[in-house]
Amino acid sequence: MGKNVMKFQNVWFRYGEDLPWVLQDVSFEISASEWVAVIGHNGSGKSTIAKLMNGLLFPQKGNILINGLEVNEETIWDVRKQVGMVFQNPDNQFVGTTVRDDVAFGLENRGIPREEMIRRLKSSLAAVRMEDYELQEPHRLSGGQKQRVAIAGVLAVSPQIIILDEATAMLDPNGRKEIMQTVKTVKERDDVSLVTITHDLNEVTLADRVLVMNEGKVWMEAPPKNVFAKRDELKEIGLDIPFVTKLAAELTDRNIFLKTEPLNHDELLEELWRFHLNR
Template structure:
C-alpha cells in the first residue's frame, strides 16, 4: 500500500512560550495509505481539529514532521502540497462565495487559472459525482443542509485532490442530510479510490472507516479498526464519546435478561443476533 499522508512524532502548542499549558497535539504518529478512509475521533478539545490544520499547512509542528505524498510539508512547498488536499468544514454556509452552485464550484478553479473550457468540464463532472448536477443555477443558501455539503464536496473535488478531509462536516446536519453526505463519500471512494480523512466525534460515522485514530487530550489514545476501538466500550463514554445506537441497545437488552452474544456495532448485527438467539429456536 502506498503512503499518502503521515505524522511522525508531531507536537504542537498554541502557547509554546508557556510550557505549563498542555500541548494541543503531543507526540502523535500515524500513517494513512492511498485509498483508505481514516476517522479521527475524540471529544471537544482532544486535538482533532488541530490535526486537520496541521495536515493542511494552516499550522506547522513545533516538533516532528507531517508528510504529504511522502514529502515533508514545509512553508516552501505548502501550496504544491495543498493542491493534493480538499477540505470540507463544519458549516457549509461559511464556504460559499458564488451566487449560484456552479459559480461556487468554479471559484477555486478560476483563482488557480484553470482554462475556461476545462473549468466548465470540471464543474459539471464534480457536481455529477455528488448528484447535484440538476442544481447548477440554484442559489447555494436555498439548498438543504445535506445538499450544501454535497456542493462543498463538489468544490473540493473540482480541484482533483488526492485526499479529502472532512472536518466535522456532518455535525450540523439532520439525520437525512448526514446520510446523504456519508453515502456520497462512500460512493466516491468506491468509484475513484479517493483517500478520506474524517474528523468527527460521531462514532456512527467512524463505523464507516477502515481505520480509526482515537485522540484524547492531544495524544493518540488508541488506533485500529472500528471493531477494535468500539471494543473499548464504556471507556469511550468515560472519555466523552457516545456509543453507537446498536451498542447502547445491546447493553439495555442484556440488562433486561435478553440473551445476546457479545457487543454489536451495527443494527444489522444486533437484529441478526436477536433473531438467531431468541426467535429462531
C-alpha cells in the same frame, strides 16, 4: 491497504508559547484508499490535526508527510493539490458569486481545460444533488445546501486525500446520509483516502479505522468494532457508543452471546437470528 499517503511523526502543537500543548507526540499513518475516522471530545485536538494535514498550521515539533513530502511553507501548494478539505461551516469557504463559480474556482486555479471543467462541475454537483442550483447565489442557500456545494467544490478537484472536518454536523440526518453515501461513492470511484472528523457515531462505523483522541494524545487506534467494544472507557473520556453496540452489550449481559461485535442493525439481527436457531 497500500502504502501510506499521510504520516504524522511525533507531532507536537500549541497555539502559543505560553499556552498548553494541544497535540502531544502524535504519530499515525493513513494508507492509500483508507477511510480513517477521528473522534474525541471537544478540545481533544481533532480539528488541529485537520489543519495540520494541509498546512493551515505547522507543528512546533515533529513532521507531517504527505506522500513522502514534508508539509512546510514551501510545499503547502503541492500538498493542497493532494489534500482537499471540507470544513464544518460552509460560510467560511465560499468564494464564488454563484454555485457554479464556486465549484469552478478550484478547477480554474488548477488550470483545468474548459471542457473537462464543465464535465467535472456537472458530475460533482450531481453527486451532491445540487445540479438544479448552478446559477443560485450561495448566500441564498440553506446551510445544508451550502455544505453540499462546498463538498462538490472539493470533489471537483479530485484530490488524493479528502478531509471532512465535522462537515456533516450542520446537515439534517437525511442530508448527512446522502453526503456520506456520496463520499463513499467518490472514495470507491477515485480511490481516495478519507479522513472524517466527526461526532456522529454512525459515520464512524463506516470507517476502516478509528483514531480516538483524548487530551491531545492518540488514545486508541483500531477498527470501529474494537473501539466500540471499549464502551466504559469511552464514556470516561466523554464519548459514546452507537445504539447497536449498546444493545449488543446489554444482550451479552443477559447471556445472549454474539459471535461478532455487530455495528449495524443487519449485523445484530443476523446474530440474534443465529442465536435463536441454535438455542
